[in-house]
Amino acid sequence: RWFKYRRILQLVNRIKCDIKAYPLLGHAYLFIGGGDSHMLTCKRLGQEAIKNGGLTNLWLGDNYFTVVGDPVDFELILRSSLEKDDIMRFARNLIGNGTIFAPVSIWRPRRKVLAPTFSPKNLNSFVRIFSQQSTVLAEQLQKEAGRGPFSLWKYLTSYTMDSVCETALGVDVNAQKTEDEPFLKAFEKCSILIAERMVQPWIYADAVYKLLPYHEAFEKSKSVICNFIDKIIKSKRTAIKENKDNTNKKSDDTKTFLELLIEGSGGERGYSDLELQEETLVLAVAGTDTSAVGASFTVSMLARYPAVQEKVYKELLEVFGDSERPVTAEDLPQLKYLDAVVRETLRLYPPVPVVVGKIEKDLELPSGITLVPGCGVLVHIWGTQRNPRYWGDDAEQFRPERFLEAPLQHPAAFMAFSHGPRNCLGYQYAMMSMKTALATLIRNYRVSIPDATKNGSRTELKPIRITFDVMMKDADRFTVQLESRRKKDGKFR
Numbered sequence: 040r041w042f043k044y045r046r047i048l049q050l051v052n053r054i055k056c057d058i059k060a061y062p063l064l065g066h067a068y069l070f071i072g073g074g075d076s077h078m079l080t081c082k083r084l085g086q087e088a089i090k091n092g093g094l095t096n097l098w099l100g101d102n103y104f105t106v107v108g109d110p111v112d113f114e115l116i117l118r119s120s121l122e123k124d125d126i127m128r129f130a131r132n133l134i135g136n137g138t139i140f141a142p143v144s145i146w147r148p149r150r151k152v153l154a155p156t157f158s159p160k161n162l163n164s165f166v167r168i169f170s171q172q173s174t175v176l177a178e179q180l181q182k183e184a185g186r187g188p189f190s191l192w193k194y195l196t197s198y199t200m201d202s203v204c205e206t207a208l209g210v211d212v213n214a215q216k217t218e219d220e221p222f223l224k225a226f227e228k229c230s231i232l233i234a235e236r237m238v239q240p241w242i243y244a245d246a247v248y249k250l251l252p253y254h255e256a257f258e259k260s261k262s263v264i265c266n267f268i269d270k271i272i273k274s275k276r277t278a279i280k281e282n283k284d285n286t287n288k289k290s291d292d293t294k295t296f297l298e299l300l301i302e303g304s305g306g307e308r309g310y311s312d313l314e315l316q317e318e319t320l321v322l323a324v325a326g327t328d329t330s331a332v333g334a335s336f337t338v339s340m341l342a343r344y345p346a347v348q349e350k351v352y353k354e355l356l357e358v359f360g361d362s363e364r365p366v367t368a369e370d371l372p373q374l375k376y377l378d379a380v381v382r383e384t385l386r387l388y389p390p391v392p393v394v395v396g397k398i399e400k401d402l403e404l405p406s407g408i409t410l411v412p413g414c415g416v417l418v419h420i421w422g423t424q425r426n427p428r429y430w431g432d433d434a435e436q437f438r439p440e441r442f443l444e445a446p447l448q449h450p451a452a453f454m455a456f457s458h459g460p461r462n463c464l465g466y467q468y469a470m471m472s473m474k475t476a477l478a479t480l481i482r483n484y485r486v487s488i489p490d491a492t493k494n495g496s497r498t499e500l501k502p503i504r505i506t507f508d509v510m511m512k513d514a515d516r517f518t519v520q521l522e523s524r525r526k527k528d529g530k531f532r
């Protein structure tokens with residue numbers, strides 16, 4: 040152990056970091072103060088890595104991480120080091136051995152079962168659900184149109200929760216129409232508690248954590264989530280057994296992730312109820328807030344850049360005319376500019392700004408630095424996607440056209456969905472869900488930001504204040520204002 044630690048210290052000495060670390064605390068003091076401090080520290084680490092050629096150091100107590108901000112390095116790292124760092128055990132307290140944070144020996148067979156459920160055929164069949172839920176979203180937003188500033192966040196997080204629950208479990212939890220939906224609330228609570236624990240090494244030990252009120256709050260919320268999913272799994276199993284499962288079967292034979300997982304893992308002799316619970320929880324954890332954050336930031340950007348919004352609207356008119364028909368799977372590939380807008384937003388505001396891994400055997404990077412077993416790696420998605428080396432001098436500018444003009448400078452330069460064998464399985468699902476919701480929203484409403492002040496012909500924009508709990512979010516909860524695009528006779532303006 041001492042030998043291992045000595046090698047880590049040798050590595051630390053080879054990597055530059057001008058951010059002060061204190062004995063026992065390391066850099067953990069920088070995270071005190073909640074989401075805003077998490078994000079400031081996250082940005083600072085990204086800038087420090089870029090300044091130092093792509094690498095810097097991070098200590099959380101005596102846990103060491105190499106921070107990586109260059110795609111050349113992390114392509115290599117994400118290809119060869121598949122294990123998650125121990126810090127992810129706090130997320131495993133909720134989702135057990137579910138695919139996303141499981142040890143490699145469990146992750147490998149689970150990914151094999153989960154990956155085929157995201158086939159193009161299944162994804163295309165889900166668009167009908169995204170479309171129905173987007174219509175509910177547009178209806179719900181009617182009460183905000185023309186009424187001044189409001190937070191978009193609760194609308195989009197309820198949209199993604201309804202969509203994920205319906206595609207994963209076959210139930211409409213109706214979060215969009217229910218105030219304080221208990222599943223959604225419990226879910227949010229658990230996520231925040233997990234994120235807080237990760238950056239506070241003084242509450243890592245279970246013996247300490249159990250004495251704190253957070254533990255009870257976590258367990259309470261966890262049981263709300265697990266009981267809810269468990270009930271659905273049991274009734275689905277019974278229905279399959281009795282072969283009278285017509286209730287959740289959609290007219291066009293859409294199969295839910297739960298049904299696909301039962302089938303794909305071997306039916307009766309396949310996954311246990313616990314395994315099914317873990318895998319469906321993964322979909323909720325990985326798929327709800329991520330897409331809601333991505334879609335909300337995209338709406339914020341459309342509000343801030345009216346010319347981009349009008350270009351998106353023009354594209355929508357080309358595809359839909361002024362009809363009110365719902366979005367279909369065939370429409371989505373035609374929305375190329377909207378696609379570029381979403382990608383450009385995810386480049387500047389990746390919902391998951393960092394991912395964490397663990398080095399298991401010596402790994403020499405092109406710079407000659409060798410990462411050593413036992414060290415954690417913090418792959419800095421935020422920093423990488425703003426690295427001028429790969430995005431040019433206008434890396435900080437919002438310019439969707441860059442995704443239509445030229446191929447990426449490096450295949451991993453855009454990595455909002457991570458990269459390599461453990462990348463996001465829901466990449467296409469998320470793009471389709473977000474594009475369906477955004478297309479529906481922009482067809483119906485013109486969106487603007489409340490505090491834009493006109494300075495001659497220029498609109499002055501207040502910078503977005505970012506916070507980071509489990510996801511990266513707008514600290515002002517995506518405040519925008521809407522104006523209906525329809526005239527009184529129902530026709531579009």
Ligand code: HEM
Nearest residue numbers: 138139325326329330333391394456457461463464465469
């Ligand atoms: C904008 C939306 C999304 C973003 C930005 C995103 C991003 C990511 C990232 C960065 C990872 C890697 C996490 C890590 O290694 O710690 C990941 C993994 C994953 N995501 Fe997504 N995700 C999104 C939406 C979704 C959706 C909608 C689903 C499913 C419905 C999903 C399912 C998964 C799964 C299953 C994994 C684990 C893959 C594995 O470990 O093999 N994601 N996602």
